[in-house]
Amino acid sequence: MNFDGLVVAEKVSLPRLKSWILAATGLPLWLLTESQRFAGSLNEALALVLGPPEGKIAEKELAEGLERWREWDELQKQAWTIQVLLLMEVPDRRSFMALLNGRTATKPVGSSDTVERISLQVDAILLYVRPLGRGIAQYELTFGLRVDDSADGGLEEEKSLSDSQYIGCLKAMVGEDGAGSGLQGVPWEGELTQWISGNLGERIGPIRGVRVSEVFSLHCKGVEFSKRHKAGFKAASVRMLVWHSEGASVTPLSAVRDLLPKPQDSGQSG
Amino acid sequence: MSLRLFSHGFDRNFFPFCTSKSGKFGGMALVTFTELGFYCAQADLYIDPLRRVPKALVTHAHSDHARPGMEHYLCHTQSVGILKLRLGQRISVQSLAYGESIWMNGVEVTLFPAGHVPGSAQVRLSYRGEVWVISGDYKTVGDGLTPAFESVRCHHFVTESTFGLPIFQWREQQTVFDDINAWWRGNASFGRPSVLLGYSLGKAQRILKYLDRSVGPVICHGAIAASNTVLENGGFDFGSWVDGSGGLTDLRDRGVGTENSLVVCPPNALRSAWISPLGNYSLANCSGWMAVSKSGDWGGVDRGFVLSDHADWPQLLEAVKASGAEHVHVTHGFSAVLAQYLRESLGLDADVVEQDMIERRDA
Numbered sequence: 039m040n041f042d043g044l045v046v047a048e049k050v051s052l053p054r055l056k057s058w059i060l061a062a063t064g065l066p067l068w069l070l071t072e073s074q075r076f077a078g079s080l081n082e083a084l085a086l087v088l089g090p091p092e093g094k095i096a097e098k099e100l101a102e103g104l105e106r107w108r109e110w111d112e113l114q115k116q117a118w119t120i121q122v123l124l125l126m127e128v129p130d131r132r133s134f135m136a137l138l139n140g141r142t143a144t145k146p147v148g149s150s151d152t153v154e155r156i157s158l159q160v161d162a163i164l165l166y167v168r169p170l171g172r173g174i175a176q177y178e179l180t181f182g183l184r185v186d187d188s189a190d191g192g193l194e195e196e197k198s199l200s201d202s203q204y205i206g207c208l209k210a211m212v213g214e215d216g217a218g219s220g221l222q223g224v225p226w227e228g229e230l231t232q233w234i235s236g237n238l239g240e241r242i243g244p245i246r247g248v249r250v251s252e253v254f255s256l257h258c259k260g261v262e263f264s265k266r267h268k269a270g271f272k273a274a275s276v277r278m279l280v281w282h283s284e285g286a287s288v289t290p291l292s293a294v295r296d297l298l299p300k301p302q303d304s305g306q307s308g
Numbered sequence: 309m310s311l312r313l314f315s316h317g318f319d320r321n322f323f324p325f326c327t328s329k330s331g332k333f334g335g336m337a338l339v340t341f342t343e344l345g346f347y348c349a350q351a352d353l354y355i356d357p358l359r360r361v362p363k364a365l366v367t368h369a370h371s372d373h374a375r376p377g378m379e380h381y382l383c384h385t386q387s388v389g390i391l392k393l394r395l396g397q398r399i400s401v402q403s404l405a406y407g408e409s410i411w412m413n414g415v416e417v418t419l420f421p422a423g424h425v426p427g428s429a430q431v432r433l434s435y436r437g438e439v440w441v442i443s444g445d446y447k448t449v450g451d452g453l454t455p456a457f458e459s460v461r462c463h464h465f466v467t468e469s470t471f472g473l474p475i476f477q478w479r480e481q482q483t484v485f486d487d488i489n490a491w492w493r494g495n496a497s498f499g500r501p502s503v504l505l506g507y508s509l510g511k512a513q514r515i516l517k518y519l520d521r522s523v524g525p526v527i528c529h530g531a532i533a534a535s536n537t538v539l540e541n542g543g544f545d546f547g548s549w550v551d552g553s554g555g556l557t558d559l560r561d562r563g564v565g566t567e568n569s570l571v572v573c574p575p576n577a578l579r580s581a582w583i584s585p586l587g588n589y590s591l592a593n594c595s596g597w598m599a600v601s602k603s604g605d606w607g608g609v610d611r612g613f614v615l616s617d618h619a620d621w622p623q624l625l626e627a628v629k630a631s632g633a634e635h636v637h638v639t640h641g642f643s644a645v646l647a648q649y650l651r652e653s654l655g656l657d658a659d660v661v662e663q664d665m666i667e668r669r670d671a
């Protein structure tokens with residue numbers, strides 16, 4: 039396959055490509071960042087993380103491509119990645135096709151979705167809770183991501199919030215459900231509800247603050263761009279994976295924003 | 309991520325290897341991590357120790373694992389010859405076959421194939437129901453030369469992480485050897501010798517086994533020739549090769565043409581006068597690091613083939629899962645990254661044990 043001749047849309051958005059790779063490989067964001075650090079180039083890390091295509095003889099040239107990195111420029115590496123993604127079962131095939139044809143992506147036929155959603159893993163800090171149950175310990179938790187100084191992606195309205203270190207943006211329920219099992223299905227759910235009841239703070243309407251110290255790895259599904267939310271995005275569902283014991287770092291808000299396909303990327307007015 | 313490095317002077321019995329939150333074991337752990345390396349106090353046995361100890365179990369004969377000066381060595385049967393070649397014929401060495409056990413003060417010590425290089429072994433230590441496996445360097449995909457990796461169930465699994473990033477995913481070895489043979493054939497058609505870099509134990513023999521001899525003669529640098537002979541005496545077969553230790557000019561006098569030859573030599577031989585009679589040759593490196601274009605191993609090389617005797621990212625995860633271990637101790641490479649991934653994505657109790665002194669370029 040001749041990558042010199044491969045047509046790539048003039049502006050392939052790297053954040054979008056990155057979000058596709060994360061969705062296709064299921065890797066956490068931090069691991070992609072580590073990989074990029076070692077590979078030295080995002081395009082190369084993305085392609086290598088995606089891995090050599092398997093199976094079909096026709097893809098042999100693609101696999102061999104991996105050993106010709108040094109002869110390629112960044113655009114050729116990107117073209118390779120898109121080629122491999124095309125061979126995979128990815129949710130957004132039509133967008134890849136469109137990229138290869140040099141067009142902007144359009145919404146899939148028959149779908150009412152105008153915005154792309156992605157899944158990703160972040161490390162977020164517990165900020166406040168809303169008690170839900172009567173008689174049983176059940177809370178809606180709000181987790182925050184870190185506000186960083188990086189200029190990119192910041193929405194205007196956040197400037198006023200820059201005195202606060204975190205922005206609450208992800209919600210999950212925790213505690214006993216009706217059947218007596220945990221809502222989140224993690225073994226330490228009881229331990230967490232106990233911790234919450236022992237660390238409640240200031241009351242703000244129906245919401246109670248908690249000691250801001252506990253960091254969790256969260257798997258977020260259906261994350262999409264949203265102008266109406268302070269953080270600039272919303273998530274359809276959030277599942278807790280890990281309760282970090284001490285000193286875990288919190289994912290910056292900008293990392294999520296960078297990953298999110300902006301509505302204008304897909305030619306839609308979000 | 310914790311680095312637990314204990315001074316040799318401590319009473320190790322009171323410093324368990326792993327003091328994880330789960331606190332699964334209260335008393336002394338079967339294996340501890342000391343400044344000399346992994347140590348089983350009950351058996352008074354060190355694994356791949358850094359300096360002189362009475363009893364050293366050596367997982368394989370690479371220089372970052374088999375060091376000189378031990379009072380007694382214990383290793384796999386197929387490592388004995390190479391160990392003597394590298395450390396001297398007069399070392400005191402005892403050997404075990406794969407699956408064969410010895411008891412040391414109640415500890416059952418058994419070796420299992422690690423699939424890394426000829427003679428490489430994983431060490432299984434079992435005492436009063438607690439089982440540890442120290443896997444040394446390994447790869448789980450068979451290479452047709454070294455006995456293939458066998459996964460061993462255990463409570464504690466010690467894993468390397470030389471290529472512990474998801475950017476490292478090896479292709480099937482046959483496709484890599486097809487590429488190598490095509491490169492050699494191409495050079496030979498222009499009358500240009502091909503020089504391939506590979507470590508003298510393991511990598512070189514693996515390459516030799518799959519070269520297409522119809523292209524031309526295969527010549528080995530002296531360091532590789534010496535390893536070849538020892539391994540051939542031990543029953544390994546990797547096809548025909550010509551001993552280049554007498555010098556390349558000498559070969560021409562003996563009627564071995566170098567124009568269409570493939571010369572296998574260790575990386576350090578490039579700086580020697582040995583290589584100069586070849587004239588204008590094409591140079592390639594064979595290493596897992598060649599997967600990354602900015603790798604330091606590219607220096608002055610025309611072509612890179614991604615071939616490693618270490619596990620890639622999928623193989624590391626496969627080995628950890630197959631061990632069934634609840635506790636994983638990661639060493640030798642991208643240990644912090646792999647340990648974090650095992651904790652967060654696989655929910656395992658994983659920590660880092662790393663020794664700065666360990667060199668890890670035998671990839």
Ligand SMILES: [Zn+2]
Nearest residue numbers: 370424445670
């Ligand atoms: Zn080794």
Ligand SMILES: [Zn+2]
Nearest residue numbers: 370372445670
């Ligand atoms: Zn090693």
